[in-house]
Amino acid sequence: MEFLNKIKLIQGGMGVYVSNWRLAKAVAMQKLGITAGTVSGTGLDWVYVRLLQLGDPGGHVRRAMLAFDEKFGIRIGKKILDTYFVEGGKKPSSRFKNPPQQIVRALDGSDIIPLPSQPTVPVALSFDNDNIELLIATGFAEVWLAKEGHNGNIFINFLKKVELPLVYTMYGAMLADVDGVIVGAGNPDGLPAACSRLVNHEVVNIDIQVLYREPGEDFYVPFDPHQIAEGKFTQKPLVRPALLAIASLQALVQTLAQSQSEAPDGFIIEHHTAGGHNAGPQGPIRLDSEGQPIYSELDEPDLAAIRQVGRPFWLAGGYASHEKIQQALAAGATGVQVGSVFALAEESGMKAAYRTAIFNEIKKGTEDAALVKTTLFSPTGFPFKVVQLEGTLADDDVYAARSRICDVGLLQQRGFSKPDAEGRRHLFQRCSAAPVEGFIKKRGLPHNTESRRCLCNGLLSTVGLAQGTNTKEEPAIVTLGNHLNSIRRLSHQGQYQYWVQDVVVDLLGE
Template sequence: MNKKYSKPTLIQGGMGIGVSSHQLANTVSREGGLGVVSLTAVTVSFLRRLMDKEEDYLNACEGFIDPEFVKEVTLKYYGMKNNEAYQMIEMPSLNPSAFFLKAMVLSSYVEVSLAKKGHNGVIGINMLEKIQIPTLPLLFGAMLAGVDYVIMGAGIPIRMPQIIDQFSNKEKANYLVKLNDSSQPQVTYEFDPNDLFDLEPIEIKKPKFLAVVSSLTLANYLLKATHKPDGFIIELPTAGGHNARPRGELVFDETGEPVYGKKDEIDFEGFRKLGYDFWLAGGFGSHEKYKEALSLGAVGIQVGSAFAFCEESGFTKEIKEQVIKQVLEDNLTVKTDFLASPTGFPFKVADVLGSLHDDESYQKRKRICDLGYLREAYEKPDGKIGYRCPSEPVEDYVRKGGNIEDTVGRKCLCNGLVSAIGVAQSRASIKEKSIVTAGNDAIFIKRFIKPGNKHYQAIDVINHILYNK
């Protein structure tokens, strides 16, 4: 890879909650790629790492625009773990406290700052449009840290280019949040950074915006907006995490996975005619697929699962070792679960021993919603706004007006995914079990593992994919 190119040929994908860690993004960026950190629930992982006295996170706060708030958050959270249990953290809402707003800004600032530390490469953030309420403060914090690229999928991110413009000009921005059970389908959420910080002495760089799409139709729709994306990441359904729903009639195979058909095939000729840069994602973690992507007109590829279990990723050491063991034994499967995610999007789950990969083990877990990143806003009969999640206790969800059918098979991704990166909550001395998400390509990571080894590094992935080493 030529490090002088402004357009990276290799994007390391955003994965899970903290799997795309600052350590991984930093390493990929040093090698000339676009290293990406996931901002999903980053405030939870940041504050819990402060509770665990992780000094890297504390030190990265030093350059933040509001040193008085850094003192406040440090006093409240640093080392303040209650035996094995973490302190409760405010859940995202349309009426957050000023403290939580600043904490969200600080958490994304720290993650991006650590990813950018010690090199001159480019760093991106990955966000999910479906998780709407935290979007604005998290984006602003990343921009304070000088993020170079913003990547968003799991929805229709049509407002993001305009919001990026507004924040780069130190202006307020608003986001349309879906509102259920209401005559108005959306409610406007406004964020003005000037209400929280003195922005006068600083400059805010405008990052590039790449929209994650699964069809030419969506790309064309996004290009009709006044503020347009700078490019596209075209994601195939083999990618990990959340996937687009199949287009047309919903059909399942014998294992219960959704079937993607001809309507889901990508019109590459149509994308080439758009004249915008695009990258391909979902099953491109090999040198052959990289060359294929270039031949189809792509600038390059986005790769997630290939990096997911390398030494630098955010997964715990135990999960990495278990996954690699199962892969070397040809005993790992990845399933597209249409019910697992409270968002309603299909979600990839790997059957890692000891994790919550199957319904039987998950049924033993007592339902609880105490992180709240996948909650949906709804209008109560009295006109006030409430929040509910299909994976919370069934009786609570139904009492809030939710349909009981929507609770079937829903898993608490918030707790399961933060557990997978080593910050699991403990309840009555019992730790939350992990949920491991990965793409179909995860079963092929043995191509990066040298003979006799049971681990691999990010550089092994880069060398194989780009240089066939």
């Protein structure tokens, strides 16, 4: 993992599809080896299915899918194209056809899981093969496109909370020789070891959290690469990518460094001012007058303790300037991870209308604190940064006017019903941003639904892939970090657009 020590600037993974292959590639091609571009691995199956129904502008998805089939002598890419590609694109008045939701079942395909006779024996669950193929293929395609035509570093980012698709998409990314995997939003212990096993195509058991299980019960979905595509992926060992864990404080870094299985190769130390999801404050949650979580010194990482762990680390959250990078290096970091400033670059996947709306706010003089709020909107329960833009889910009226449909379901939790009349327990999936009655029927507490907004649909809308029609579509939700100085500087106070190259020169010099 020598190459890690050279990387001064990581462009952070930004879901869904904000940091897509174009952005990651543009970053990786600047100052080869000193930078890493990161694609977002979240929701790629949904993104690709929608791009195909828009007629696959530029033909990139088709190119990548055919390269996938050709490389391994398979027909999975072709099957995906046959299922979703619409020549010339769907009509603006028609909705997208969705891929199957990611639902876990008992091995017999039902939702009934008998009570355990031996609670200590982990129980295997099943997951649909079409889902698995789509996840592997889209993980491959996104990394393949990002890596095409250069030797720079391409990483892929995942949220640990979205636990089921992660391993399949990571395997797809590894089939395309991804250089690094970055995992946030949860404790990634076990993933470095899973990644090492996948190098040799060994079976990996994906842990599945199930609410209301019996004490001692554990559930997993077994993934055996030999069972997919008639074992065609398994001819040669893969290259082991670096695995970096995102942590906000030293405690998780120290725990992971002493993992019983395998430690991560490095750490991203992400401050709570970073864009996207953040760790909650230490101790009981306190809110300010606007309902934002209050952080304190307890939430500041102890960098001396992190240095002592002896693995490379990068600082994230407000580090997008030459001075802040020098500060990070002086503190012993290998470099920094930067997100927000790249999210507004021309190569970003964020729809131009939202980038322009943010520039307009900056031009008007709206201050950082008024433009970006820390909210509890996310169904994950983690704080989530939201840009205050009219017409988006940041607006309470827009939120109230939306039906609480849950038709994507990537953030659903799994749990058991209370026993039915025959004493059987059913496995369910639920989301706190879904219809309230349904959530309560699935043993949810009403107060946990308050203010929870659909990030799946919202984030797909942010990158121009909204479900709906030309008369009504899902509202977007836009995230950025608290520090917008670099965006102000590079856009000349919101007056002009900028490109990745401008950002890299600004941060690292000519």
